[in-house]
Amino acid sequence: TESKTSVARGSLIILEGLDRSGKSSQCAKLVSYLQGKGLSVEAWRFPDRTTVIGQMISSYLSNESHLDDKVIHLLFSANRWEKRALMESKLTSGTTLIVDRYSYSGVAFSAAKGLDFQWCKAPEEGLIAPDLVLYLDIPPEKAAERGGYGTERYEKLEFQKKVAEHYYALRDSSWEVVDGCLKMESVEEQLREIAMNCISKCQNGKPLVN
Ligand code: DGP
Ligand code: NA
Numbered sequence: 001t002e003s004k005t006s007v008a009r010g011s012l013i014i015l016e017g018l019d020r021s022g023k024s025s026q027c028a029k030l031v032s033y034l035q036g037k038g039l040s041v042e043a044w045r046f047p048d049r050t051t052v053i054g055q056m057i058s059s060y061l062s063n064e065s066h067l068d069d070k071v072i073h074l075l076f077s078a079n080r081w082e083k084r085a086l087m088e089s090k091l092t093s094g095t096t097l098i099v100d101r102y103s104y105s106g107v108a109f110s111a112a113k114g115l116d117f118q119w120c121k122a123p124e125e126g127l128i129a130p131d132l133v134l135y136l137d138i139p140p141e142k143a144a145e146r147g148g149y150g151t152e153r154y155e156k157l158e159f160q161k162k163v164a165e166h167y168y169a170l171r172d173s174s175w176e177v178v179d180g181c182l183k184m185e186s187v188e189e190q191l192r193e194i195a196m197n198c199i200s201k202c203q204n205g206k207p208l209v210n
């Protein structure tokens with residue numbers, strides 16, 4: 001019989017926040033910091049625009065195509081489902097994933113259009129539960145001021161206000177809210193500390209759940 005050394009599992013760490021909350025650049029900084037510590041860490045993002053489903057989402061977001069609200073909701077969810085198996089194997093083999101957006105975006109953005117909250121949550125059930133959600137908290141007005149929004153479908157102040165309300169309704173015990181209005185270095189510092197704590201808990205046997 002072969003002896004198998006059990007590998008400490010990686011952590012599933014999600015960054016969430018409104019458009020222009022600074023989330024994507026903080027993800028990149030956090031990943032390089034953790035890699036610099038010698039940890040096995042990968043940067044992921046949803047939507048993952050590289051897949052066939054991701055290309056449909058991308059074309060919807062840039063207003064090149066129009067889809068029914070429920071159809072696009074399910075495509076965003078399917079885009080997470082198509083990465084689920086890979087996600088699980090990365091985590092169990094010891095790699096930590098820092099993920100720019102996940103199911104919380106899925107629910108908050110669709111509920112902001114007026115879709116039923118519970119209906120929005122249903123297709124997310126069974127995806128891997130995050131160990132930590134880092135929410136970059138920034139008032140929608142402030143986000144809008146940051147060099148203005150781009151041209152993508154959801155980048156409008158009134159819509160982002162609704163998204164923020166739905167995000168608040170989604171907060172659970174895995175969330176850590178970080179003030180996204182602080183200077184970039186302080187945000188970076190806080191994210192590092194919270195993420196490092198989470199990674200050690202997972203390495204010390206905290207189980208992975210759906
Ligand atoms: P990003 O690539 O992170 O800039 O995200 C693109 C846009 O799509 C952004 O406005 C947030 C929105 N979004 C991300 N995930 C979902 C989702 O699962 N469902 C919906 N409806 N919108 C999402
Ligand atoms: Na965006």
Ligand code: NA
Pocket residue numbers: 019020023024
């Ligand atoms: Na982003």
